[in-house]
Amino acid sequence: xxxxxxFFRTPEAIVGALILALLAAMALAAPLLFPGDPxxxxxxxxxxxxxxxxxPLGTDRLGRDVLAELFHGARTSLAVGLAAAAAxxxxxxxxxxxxxxxxxxxxxxxxxITDAFxxxxxxxxxxxxxxxxxxxxxxxxxxxxxxxxxxxxxxxRAEVLSxxxxxxxAGARVVGMHPLEIAFREVLPNALPPVLALSSVIVxxxxxxxxxxxxxxxxxxxxxxxxxxxxxxxxxxxxxxFLSVVPGIALVLTVLGVYLAGEGVVESTAVRRSxx
Amino acid sequence: MSxxxxxxxxxxxxxxxxxxxxxxxxxxxxxxxxxxxxxxPSGSGKSTIARLVLRLIEPDAGRxxxxxxxxxxxxxxxxxxxxxxxxxxxxxxxxAFNPRAxxxxxxxxxxxxxxxxxxxxxxxxxxxxxxxxxxxxxxAARAIHEISGGQRQRVAIARxxxxxxxxxxxxxxVSALDVSVRAQIxxxxxxxxxxxxxxxxxxxxxxxxxxxxxxxxxILDAGRIAESGDARAVIVNPxxxxxxxxxxxxxxxxxxxx
Numbered sequence: 193x194x195x196x197x198x199f200f201r202t203p204e205a206i207v208g209a210l211i212l213a214l215l216a217a218m219a220l221a222a223p224l225l226f227p228g229d230p231x232x233x234x235x236x237x238x239x240x241x242x243x244x245x246x247x248p249l250g251t252d253r254l255g256r257d258v259l260a261e262l263f264h265g266a267r268t269s270l271a272v273g274l275a276a277a278a279a280x281x282x283x284x285x286x287x288x289x290x291x292x293x294x295x296x297x298x299x300x301x302x303x304x305i306t307d308a309f310x311x312x313x314x315x316x317x318x319x320x321x322x323x324x325x326x327x328x329x330x331x332x333x334x335x336x337x338x339x340x341x342x343x344x345x346x347x348x349r350a351e352v353l354s355x356x357x358x359x360x361x362a363g364a365r366v367v368g369m370h371p372l373e374i375a376f377r378e379v380l381p382n383a384l385p386p387v388l389a390l391s392s393v394i395v396x397x398x399x400x401x402x403x404x405x406x407x408x409x410x411x412x413x414x415x416x417x418x419x420x421x422x423x424x425x426x427x428x429x430x431x432x433x434f435l436s437v438v439p440g441i442a443l444v445l446t447v448l449g450v451y452l453a454g455e456g457v458v459e460s461t462a463v464r465r466s467x468x
Numbered sequence: 469m470s471x472x473x474x475x476x477x478x479x480x481x482x483x484x485x486x487x488x489x490x491x492x493x494x495x496x497x498x499x500x501x502x503x504x505x506x507x508x509p510s511g512s513g514k515s516t517i518a519r520l521v522l523r524l525i526e527p528d529a530g531r532x533x534x535x536x537x538x539x540x541x542x543x544x545x546x547x548x549x550x551x552x553x554x555x556x557x558x559x560x561x562x563x564a565f566n567p568r569a570x571x572x573x574x575x576x577x578x579x580x581x582x583x584x585x586x587x588x589x590x591x592x593x594x595x596x597x598x599x600x601x602x603x604x605x606x607x608a609a610r611a612i613h614e615i616s617g618g619q620r621q622r623v624a625i626a627r628x629x630x631x632x633x634x635x636x637x638x639x640x641x642v643s644a645l646d647v648s649v650r651a652q653i654x655x656x657x658x659x660x661x662x663x664x665x666x667x668x669x670x671x672x673x674x675x676x677x678x679x680x681x682x683x684x685x686x687i688l689d690a691g692r693i694a695e696s697g698d699a700r701a702v703i704v705n706p707x708x709x710x711x712x713x714x715x716x717x718x719x720x721x722x723x724x725x726x
Contacts (some may be wrong), residue, residue, distance in 0.1 A: 365524060368631075414688045
């Protein structure tokens with residue numbers, strides 16, 4: 193497919209896609225390579241990396257296998273990042289399209305609600321939401337999406353404001369199409385490319401927010417998370433820095449991979465848009 | 469009885485804080501199977517009138533009667549249902565379609581929305597519509613951006629006639645086409661008018677084209693009617709200053725209405 197070829201034309205897209213593919217492979221392979229509970233004790237406590245090849249990255253304070261935790265943590269990071277971004281994009285696109293297409297009082301009310309959400313720092317919002325409702329994966333996803341949908345909503349609205357003046361929207365009205373069908377079938381799909389361009393930033397931010405929540409002990413306690421691992425290693429930072437450094441590197445690489453792949457997507461769609 | 473009767477239509481806009489009349493006290497009628505041309509320089513209110521007649525924008529004053537009933541009184545589902553009888557063809561045949569659409573989807577919409585054919589029957593209807601406007605039914609599977617400008621304008625005409633309207637507003641419908649394609653599209657429009665008795669509100673700045681297809685002409689200047697009458701008579705002997713200027717600006721007028 194030509195779009196895929198265009199995507200792989202830039203080196204950053206290739207690197208980003210490779211990192212993401214590796215991450216996805218880690219997440220998918222985790223239950224196969226490390227069956228059983230990654231939070232179970234696997235050996236002596238605080239074993240440094242590359243000493244015992246049955247525990248290649250060593251063990252943490254309680255003797256848990258760091259590599260197993262890393263693999264299982266990739267699952268959580270990816271799942272939370274993707275789910276939160278998908279939810280934020282969906283809410284944002286729908287609210288933005290309605291606000292832009294309806295205009296008038298409905299549009300004003302929707303945009304003032306968007307303003308209200310945007311003025312509250314998104315991390316604070318997530319923190320407050322999780323502390324009130326209680327930490328679980330679904331709540332963490334909702335909390336992150338709650339702070340991230342305003343950007344897509346604004347971009348979608350701006351795009352819809354320009355698209356709704358186009359002839360083909362007038363054409364759809366002349367044909368007798370229902371306004372909701374015009375908004376979601378004619379306008380929204382054409383307003384999506386710039387909104388989707390935000391997805392890499394949102395996924396990356398969502399992964400970081402999840403890590404920060406876990407670091408503060410507000411992640412799902414039944415799941416291994418990279419943020420939780422960093423927090424766990426903090427107490428022994430001087431004697432066993434690898435416990436924080438390893439998940440830290442994983443986090444940096446993941447966010448970098450998401451950004452680079454997102455950049456590639458933006459590049460390839462930008463070409464497409466300038467053609468059409 | 470007239471298909472469309474517009475009386476004392478007015479629409480004001482604000483430009484730089486000052487109000488100006490885009491359309492001011494405009495009245496005209498169109499009979500069945502008649503072509504009324506709206507002519508005038510840019511900014512004379514031609515396209516605004518088209519959009520008012522189609523209820524794409526709302527007038528500040530005046531009355532629009534369509535097929536003997538008050539068109540401005542309709543709203544919501546009743547207005548959408550009535551739109552089947554009143555269609556439009558746009559100037560730019562690319563901008564008039566959703567960039568993601570295929571030919572089949574464009575023609576499917578009016579049939580589906582107005583319940584003119586069941587899902588199973590629609591492909592047959594779409595093929596018949598394409599044949600009616602002189603296109604190969606195999607084009608149905610193509611994307612809109614894959615076909616030529618002339619073909620696109622034929623698809624636009626097919627979409628407009630899908631609901632069997634009594635009036636089609638043609639807003640500079642042939643202005644963006646090259647000369648040979650333009651002649652073919654005009655032939656198609658005249659043929660459809662003869663066969664289906666469709667009335668046209670034909671908006672153009674080109675008096676040569678107007679003389680070839682229109683029965684009557686209304687010449688607009690700054691939102692007001694400058695003069696109106698039989699198309700040939702007005703073009704041969706314009707009375708108003710703007711009419712004289714438009715005729716003088718047209719290179720040569722050799723074609724007659726066939």
